[in-house]
Amino acid sequence: MSRYAERIAREYPVRRKPREKEHFRIWLMGTLRELGYDPKLQTRETALQFGSPVTNVVVGDPGTAKLIFTAHYDTGVRTLLPPLIMPTRPLTALLYLALTPVMALLGSLVLSFAVTFPLNAPQWTLPLFLLLLAAALTYLRFGPSETKNLNDNDSGVAALLETAAALTPRYRGEVAFAFLDGGFDALGGAKGLRARYPAMKGKTVFNVNCVARGDEILVLPDKQGRWNAAALDAVLDSFDCAENKLVYLKTDGLVYYPSDNRAFRGAFTLCACEKLRGFGRIIRPRRAEGMDEENIKIIKDGLCKLAEKYQHSVK
Numbered sequence: 347m348s349r350y351a352e353r354i355a356r357e358y359p360v361r362r363k364p365r366e367k368e369h370f371r372i373w374l375m376g377t378l379r380e381l382g383y384d385p386k387l388q389t390r391e392t393a394l395q396f397g398s399p400v401t402n403v404v405v406g407d408p409g410t411a412k413l414i415f416t417a418h419y420d421t422g423v424r425t426l427l428p429p430l431i432m433p434t435r436p437l438t439a440l441l442y443l444a445l446t447p448v449m450a451l452l453g454s455l456v457l458s459f460a461v462t463f464p465l466n467a468p469q470w471t472l473p474l475f476l477l478l479l480a481a482a483l484t485y486l487r488f489g490p491s492e493t494k495n496l497n498d499n500d501s502g503v504a505a506l507l508e509t510a511a512a513l514t515p516r517y518r519g520e521v522a523f524a525f526l527d528g529g530f531d532a533l534g535g536a537k538g539l540r541a542r543y544p545a546m547k548g549k550t551v552f553n554v555n556c557v558a559r560g561d562e563i564l565v566l567p568d569k570q571g572r573w574n575a576a577a578l579d580a581v582l583d584s585f586d587c588a589e590n591k592l593v594y595l596k597t598d599g600l601v602y603y604p605s606d607n608r609a610f611r612g613a614f615t616l617c618a619c620e621k622l623r624g625f626g627r628i629i630r631p632r633r634a635e636g637m638d639e640e641n642i643k644i645i646k647d648g649l650c651k652l653a654e655k656y657q658h659s660v661k
Contacts, residue, residue, distance in 0.1 A: 350377070351504035351558075351637045355496055361421045362491045367401070367527065370419060374403055374503075374525060381511050383518075390528075390538025400534040405510070406522035409545035412656045414522045415509065415649060416536070417502030417554045418529025418606050424492040426450075431556065431629040433566055433617065436602035438625065443604075446486065454478035497634035499529065501558035504637070505616075508646040517653040526606050536609035550577050550656075552614045552649065553607040557641050559634040560618030564627065565595045570612040572597050577614065580655040585648035588640055593648070616645055 358370040371387070378385040388402045408414050426446055432439040458475035462468060506523055513521065528534025540546055550571075557563070565581055567574070578597065585593040607613040618641050619627040 348504045348508060348637060348639060348642050350507040351496070351500050351642070354500045354503060359495060359500075360491045360493060361419055361495075362423075362530075367420060371401065371403055374419070377507065378403070378405055378510065378523075381507075382515070383510065383523075388539065388542055390534060390541065400528035400531065400538055402527055402535045402539055403525040404522065404539070405524075406518070408522040408524060408539065408543040408549065411522035411549070412520045413653055414524060414546065414549055414551045415506055415554065416524045416526055416539075416551060416606055417506050418499050418526040418535065419503050420527050420529050420531070420535075421495045421499075422492050422530030423486065423489045426486075429498070429631050430625070431604065431617070431631070432625055432627065433564060433601050433603045433615075433619070433629070434596065434599065434627045435625065436600045439602050439604075450479065450482035450486065454482055492632075494632045494634070496637060497556050497558040497629070498631040499555050501556065501618075501634075501637055501642070502554040505554050505557055505642050505645045505649075508642055509649045512646055512650050513653060514650075517650075520656060521653050529606055533606055533609045536606035540609055546610070548612065550574065550612060550614070551607070551610040552616060552652070553605055553610075554616045554645060555603075555605040555607075556629045556631060557616060557618040557645055558637040560620045560629065560638070560641070561591055562619050562621070562627065563591065563593045563641060563644060564615070564617050564619055565593065566601050566603055566607075566615040566617070567595075567597060568607065568611070568613050571614050574612055576656075577612075580652050581614070581648075583655055584651035585644065588644060591640055591644060593644065 361367050361370045375385045383405045385403050385405050388404045389399050430442055454475050457478055458471050462471045524539050526535035581595050587593050603615045607615045619629055622628045
């Protein structure tokens with residue numbers, strides 16, 4: 347396993363509560379300083395803030411950099427259903443996401459009838475249903491923390507750290523790194539970064555998420571990114587396939603990737619998928635028991651080459 351991934355998985359496996367995030371940020375900033383960078387904290391507070399404000403760790407200036415590499419570092423709630431990401435089948439993905447609130451609704455309804463019907467107390471059915479539904483929705487927001495976070499997103503953070511370590515000083519001024527908070531909280535960190543650096547508009551963002559497991563590394567541009575000829579050419583020239591690994595730049599068809607890329611226009615997502623009959627390309631974050639070092643190397647080498655290509659192709 348990557349030296350960074352191993353350290354994160356061993357000492358900071360859960361990064362959801364304020365203290366857990368703070369401890370991780372202290373280590374992350376110390377690691378970046380050891381690599382010769384000058385990281386800074388960027389905090390965003392909102393009027394409707396639950397808990398602590400989101401805090402990003404930013405390296406470089408996203409307003410002037412030609413490329414911005416991002417990965418969220420926070421972790422989320424343990425969901426009732428195993429999390430599944432199907433980037434090339436948006437309708438299936440959305441239907442699967444809808445199962446959780448539907449189950450909460452139907453479960454609350456059935457349980458309320460199961461309690462009040464034998465007691466012949468129909469007047470309590472609606473209050474009990476609303477109480478159970480509120481409890482279910484509270485669980486979905488404030489339930490126990492997910493503990494299996496190696497894929498989502500220890501892997502993305504480790505890939506960016508490996509890239510930061512490998513990037514030569516000549517190209518460091520061309521790149522900004524953003525380790526984002528709030529990936530599981532309405533993309534709060536990504537939106538805060540965008541608001542703090544309005545000059546980011548029109549910049550090329552590469553978001554790395556869920557790359558620990560999978561034999562196919564997908565590069566997914568959004569609708570605006572598909573028209574960025576310089577970025578598309580640089581991706582094709584920078585990312586190399588391996589003997590058992592395919593790097594695939596998908597520029598056609600509908601895609602949906604529920605990560606921080608959605609906060610930026612012209613963003614690209616890097617993820618690692620496997621193929622499952624009936625689901626197409628799929629990511630199963632909880633299934634990752636280890637980290638595929640070949641995936642991390644392909645992404646690290648590709649992002650480093652990308653910085654070089656962008657220096658010469660984008661003025």
